[in-house]
Amino acid sequence: MSTAERVAAIAGVAESDLGDVAPKTSIQLQAEAAREALTEAGLTFADVDALFSAGGETFAASMAIGEYLGIRPRFTDSTNIGGASFVAHAGHAYRAIAAGLCEVALITYGSTQRSQSSRSLGRGGGVRGPNQFEGVWGLPAPVGAYALAATRHMHVFGTRPEQLAEVAVATRKWASLNERAFMRDPITIEDVLNSRWISEPLHLLDCCLVTDGGGAVVIVAGERAGDLPKTPVWILGHGESHTHLGISSMPDLTTTPAVYSGAAAFGMAGLGPADIDVCEVYDSFTITVLLTLEALGFCGRGESGDFVSGQRTAPGGDFPLNTNGGGLSYCHPGMYGIFTLIEATRQLRGECGPRQVDGARVALANGTGGVLSSAATVVVGRD
Amino acid sequence: MTERAFPVPDAVSKPFWEGIAEGVLRIQRCQGCGRHVFYPRAVCPHCATVDFSWVEASGNGRVHSYTVVHRAPAEYRDEIPYVVALIELDEGVRMMTRLVDVEPADVRVDLRVEVAIQGDPRLPYFRPVPEGEG
Numbered sequence: 001m002s003t004a005e006r007v008a009a010i011a012g013v014a015e016s017d018l019g020d021v022a023p024k025t026s027i028q029l030q031a032e033a034a035r036e037a038l039t040e041a042g043l044t045f046a047d048v049d050a051l052f053s054a055g056g057e058t059f060a061a062s063m064a065i066g067e068y069l070g071i072r073p074r075f076t077d078s079t080n081i082g083g084a085s086f087v088a089h090a091g092h093a094y095r096a097i098a099a100g101l102c103e104v105a106l107i108t109y110g111s112t113q114r115s116q117s118s119r120s121l122g123r124g125g126g127v128r129g130p131n132q133f134e135g136v137w138g139l140p141a142p143v144g145a146y147a148l149a150a151t152r153h154m155h156v157f158g159t160r161p162e163q164l165a166e167v168a169v170a171t172r173k174w175a176s177l178n179e180r181a182f183m184r185d186p187i188t189i190e191d192v193l194n195s196r197w198i199s200e201p202l203h204l205l206d207c208c209l210v211t212d213g214g215g216a217v218v219i220v221a222g223e224r225a226g227d228l229p230k231t232p233v234w235i236l237g238h239g240e241s242h243t244h245l246g247i248s249s250m251p252d253l254t255t256t257p258a259v260y261s262g263a264a265a266f267g268m269a270g271l272g273p274a275d276i277d278v279c280e281v282y283d284s285f286t287i288t289v290l291l292t293l294e295a296l297g298f299c300g301r302g303e304s305g306d307f308v309s310g311q312r313t314a315p316g317g318d319f320p321l322n323t324n325g326g327g328l329s330y331c332h333p334g335m336y337g338i339f340t341l342i343e344a345t346r347q348l349r350g351e352c353g354p355r356q357v358d359g360a361r362v363a364l365a366n367g368t369g370g371v372l373s374s375a376a377t378v379v380v381g382r383d
Numbered sequence: 384m385t386e387r388a389f390p391v392p393d394a395v396s397k398p399f400w401e402g403i404a405e406g407v408l409r410i411q412r413c414q415g416c417g418r419h420v421f422y423p424r425a426v427c428p429h430c431a432t433v434d435f436s437w438v439e440a441s442g443n444g445r446v447h448s449y450t451v452v453h454r455a456p457a458e459y460r461d462e463i464p465y466v467v468a469l470i471e472l473d474e475g476v477r478m479m480t481r482l483v484d485v486e487p488a489d490v491r492v493d494l495r496v497e498v499a500i501q502g503d504p505r506l507p508y509f510r511p512v513p514e515g516e517g
Contacts, residue, residue, distance in 0.1 A: 120456065120457075121454065121455065121456040121457075122388065122455075122456025122457075122458070122459075123388075123456075124386045124387055124388045124456065124457070124458045125386045125388060125389070126388075126389055126390075126391040127388050127389065127390055127391060128391045128393065129393070130422050132390035132391060132392070132393075132396060132422075133390070133396075133421075133422045133478060133479060134479045135388050135390075136388045136389060136390055136504065136506055137467050137479055137480065137481050137506075138388075138452060138455055138456055138458075138459035138462070138465065138467065138481065139450070139452065139467045139479065140452060140454055140455060140456060141456075143454070144450050144452060144467060147450035148448040148449070148450050148467075148469055149448070151448045151449055151450060151492065152447070152448040152492065155448070155492040155493075196453065196454075197451070197453040197454070197464075198453060198454045199450045199451070199452050199453065199454065200450055200451040200452075200453070200487075201450075202450075246479075247469070247479075248422075248469060248477050248478060248479045249422075249477075253447075253448055253469075
């Protein structure tokens, strides 16, 4: 890597408690994760001069965590593009650091959707704005929208339910190697296909978990990287985009905006899909993974079903994917993106024990938000 | 139990819902670029024109994609399984709907459908076009 690439590095990462955290609150999860991530980076709250957050109970997430931790930032960003937000935040942090606007960026997330039973498939009542044309049909949110994409992918490319199931099975194998994963018992392709329908063609085991959880990521300016207790994980490239909000307006149901965010991230890094040693992508549903692999160029359009077949993405396979067990089996508090950054960082540091991908030097984290609406991609590497 | 969802018309969408109340599917056509636009907008996303005419759509289209819903929001649970679909109207715009008068197992992508305005709230459902028509 050239010196020019050493603009910003991930210096600390942490998860909060995961699973069912009652009676903890989402802001408590964020604060606890932030403290741990900063400790890992050899820093304190007083060092933080930029805050990034999304979700939670308030309208401006970065204000909430700033108040709670007593941090007055000189750069602040509560951008909420759904589950992709935190990966986008990492790119924004890079840019803010490159522009000299801050030196220590803290990204946080927390959710108690499981213990609060706050997840619902729809809300009913009066529906306003653009959603007045979608929100009246009983499409379960968000799974129904992903089901529409899956049906279309199957129609256009001949993708089969058992190919979607391959992803769920492989991801569960990774989860079995992660003691913090919520679901660790092995499953088979038949188990996925025999699990009950949620919204055809997606079965229960094609869907992510509903858990509590949170996390934090600390990104520091390159000049500080020499002082870090941990191996710096450099941000080499980033990108973001969105193409729609509601699924009716998605330009092509089989093409996610990761086409654009991935091209930007790879272009900036001067790298391509073949350079990625370990890949962490948002897996809200099995179809999300297939569409994302195509969008990022790991395989051709329509080829993702074949690409993941034969447990290629499982431990020991030649394409290590979602090595923490993913949103499908490890944790999914509603906005999963931050966990792709956390796991990519740990893999490059070589901290992952039984699930460690040997010799991983370059990783990709990709977030997806809304109903395949937004995407953010970060390519990271170590010296 | 949650109240069943209903649309709340606004200044731009009012002609659409008035059409539905009359049993007519009306959509916008941009006076600048001539393209049909859905959902209704104050500004054309293709050419930024603010002038639209409301035209009666053919009401015909095809299933672009669909899902059979088995795990429904609370207010729809007594109706499962039902089919929510994205329809590509012959005018070239896409809209979400629920399919009626068809068994879920008989639905296919590209199935020809026609509008069937009904229900409470009154909404533009779609149903298969009978064989030999459409």
